[in-house]
Amino acid sequence: MTEEIEMVVAQLRLLGKSKNVTGYYNGEIYFLDYKDVIYFDTTDRKTFIYTADKIYETSLKLYQLEEMLKGTSFMRASKNMVLNIKKISSIGHTFRGKMIATLENGEKAEISRNYLPLLKEKLGI
Numbered sequence: 345m346t347e348e349i350e351m352v353v354a355q356l357r358l359l360g361k362s363k364n365v366t367g368y369y370n371g372e373i374y375f376l377d378y379k380d381v382i383y384f385d386t387t388d389r390k391t392f393i394y395t396a397d398k399i400y401e402t403s404l405k406l407y408q409l410e411e412m413l414k415g416t417s418f419m420r421a422s423k424n425m426v427l428n429i430k431k432i433s434s435i436g437h438t439f440r441g442k443m444i445a446t447l448e449n450g451e452k453a454e455i456s457r458n459y460l461p462l463l464k465e466k467l468g469i
Contacts, residue, residue, distance in 0.1 A: 347403040350366055350403050363377055363378050363379070364376060364377055364378070365378060365381065365393060365402065365404070365409070366402060367393045367400025367401060367402050368400060368401045368402070369398055369399075369400045369401075374400060376393060376395065376400065378413070378416065378418070378428075379430075380395050380396070381393055381394070381395060381418075381428055381431075382394045382395060382396065382427075382428055382431040382447055382448060382449055382451075383421070383425055383426060383427045383428060383431070383447070383453065384402075384406060384409050384418075384425065384426040385424055385425050386405075386406050386424045386425075387424070391403070391404055391405060391406060391409070394449070394451075396448065396449055406420075406424070406425075406426055409426050410426050413426065417429050417430040417466070419459065419462050419463060419466055420459055420462070421445070421453055421454075421455045421456065421459055421463070422453075422454060422455065422456045422459065423456070425453060427445070427447075427453055427455075429463070429466050429467065431447050431448045431449075432445045432446070432447060432448075433445075433446045433447060433448055434446045435455075438454070441457050442454050442455060442456060442457055442460075443455040443460060443463070
C-alpha cells in the first residue's frame with residue numbers, strides 16, 4: 345500500500361462519516377477511532393498518533409489531519425501538534441506566555457500563544 349493509496353483511503357473513510365484514522369505499528373495497519381487519539385505529533389518529518397497505550401505512525405500530514413478534524417474536539421496546539429482537547433486533564437501557564445496542558449496519559453503539551461484563542465473558544469473560557 346503506497347502513501348498515496350493510504351491517503352485516499354483515509355479521506356474516503358472520513359467522507360463516509362468514518363471516525364477512524366489509519367496508523368502503522370510494527371508493520372501492521374490499524375484503524376484507530378479518533379476518540380482514542382490523545383494527539384498527533386510531527387517529528388523528523390514523520391507524523392505520529394498517540395493513544396493511551398501505543399504510538400502509531402501515519403502518512404498523513406498535520407495540516408491534512410487538521411482539515412479532516414474540523415468541527416471536532418481536535419485543534420492545532422503548536423506547529424508540531426494537533427491535540428484532542430477532550431484528553432486534557434488540566435491546564436497551567438508558563439512564564440513565557442504559553443500554556444501547558446497535562447494530558448490523560450500524564451504527558452505535558454505546550455500550547456503556543458498563537459493557538460490560545462482557539463483553545464479558549466473550544467473550552468468555552
